[in-house]
Amino acid sequence: MVLCTLLPWACTRKSVSFNSNPEQPIVAALGADTLTRTADSLNGKPSLSTARKVVITKEQERAAKEAEKEAQRKPKKKKKVFLGEKIKRGFAKSGPKGRNQVVEVFYFLKTPMPLNAYAPAHYYFDTKKHKILKLAAIEEDEPSLKILHGPYKKLQNNKVIETGYYALGTRHLRWERFDKNGVLLSKVHYEMGFPRDANVSYYGEDRSLINEVVPYVNGKLEGDYAKFLINGQADWRGQFENGKRVGVWSKYWGFRNRRRYEYKYGESGYDPEVTEPELIREFNRNATVIYDKEKNIDKRGQPEAEDRPGMRRSVPRAAPKVSPKRSK
Structure with missing residues (x-):
């Protein structure tokens, strides 16, 4: 008897609602879609992407690519210029090797230029002899002679013993000489080769x-x-x-x-x-x-x-x- 009474109740179908508010009707609960938003649709239709598409012109796209390439490029080395002329760095060594060796660091013109004939002397870097030469004048162009132009520094035992500037092959501006302890020995001001x-x-x-x-x-x-x-x-x-x-x-x-x-x-x-x-x-x-x-x-x-x-x-x-x- 008891078994016959429970069986009909166990087989009866019953609708179950997932709405947390039992007072609202089932239709209202089904109508509210909590997984979609208005911003996720285009023209009222669902969209697979939540990112907004931005329309750009070809010129803007090209400019963006150029900016990206420019950011990836390595910075260009600044060209060495002295008194408006392009120069190149050089050095020369003289004397015995070791602490007593003299090292000269200087710059010279990349391309030859006409020099002042009135200058008392001109200074060149001889690329064959690897030394600085002081010449009164040269009768014709010598490819191995480079005109000194730019800062000059002489060192011995990693200490500066002379500094100055060359301009178109002549001594220019302030020239100073020091002893091995860094004491100033002399200071002379030049104007394109001539003492002031x-x-x-x-x-x-x-x-x-x-x-x-x-x-x-x-x-x-x-x-x-x-x-x-x-x-x-x-x-x-x-x-x-x-x-x-x-x-x-x-x-x-x-x-x-x-x-x-x-x-x-x-x-x-x-x-x-x-x-x-x-x-x-x-x-x-x-x-x-x-x-x-x-x-x-x-x-x-x-x-x-x-x-x-x-x-x-x-x-x-x-x-x-x-x-x-x-x-x-």
């Missing part, structure tokens, strides 16, 4: 043609001396140290900057001054050596060494006298 305190005389009142450059540093003769003819060609070049002529002094023909005579003075300005210099070299008008004391060459008086038939040779005995320092 130099005496400069000119031909004529327009001051366009230089006659003579007498170097003075702190009231004493010091540095490169130069004397020119009225046509702009060099007449004499030499060097003073401690108020005395030192090294080799050159007398020129007066055209194409060709040397004629070379006289030798003392090695140092702190030794007794040489009053009668020694003739060590002589050249004819074709720049051919006709006398060289060191190489024991003497072709003077021979027909092939004559400059012009019947021309008398006048040999100066010494460099010209210099004018006294002008008062400021």
Whole structure:
């Protein structure tokens, strides 16, 4: 009896609602879809993506790609420029290896340029000899000679012993020398090769043609001396140290900057001054050596060494006298 009474109740179908609010009708519960939102539909239709699509023009797309490429590119190296000219770094070593070795760090022009003919001297880096050369003038272009232009530094035992600047092959701005302990030994200011305190005389009142450059540093003769003819060609070049002529002094023909005579003075300005210099070299008008004391060459008086038939040779005995320092 009991079994027959329970069986009908167990087989009866009953609707079950998942709505948490039993008072609301089932239809209302089924109508509210909690898994969809208005923002997830397009034109009232379900969308598989919740991201909004943005329409961009081709120009904007191209600009975005370029910006991305630019961000991926490595930053370009800045070109080295000094006084408006492109330069390249170089270095040279001299002396024994080790602590006493001298290292020079400098810059030179990438492309050659015309130089000032009135400059007392020009400085070059010889790529063949790997050393800095000081030359009064060169008659023709030499590919191995690079014009110094830019900062300069000389080091020994990792300590700076000299600093300065070159401009178009000439010393420029402030140059300083130090001892091994970093104590300042000397300081000289240059203006395109000339010491700032130099005496400069000119031909004529327009001051366009230089006659003579007498170097003075702190009231004493010091540095490169130069004397020119009225046509702009060099007449004499030499060097003073401690108020005395030192090294080799050159007398020129007066055209194409060709040397004629070379006289030798003392090695140092702190030794007794040489009053009668020694003739060590002589050249004819074709720049051919006709006398060289060191190489024991003497072709003077021979027909092939004559400059012009019947021309008398006048040999100066010494460099010209210099004018006294002008008062400021």
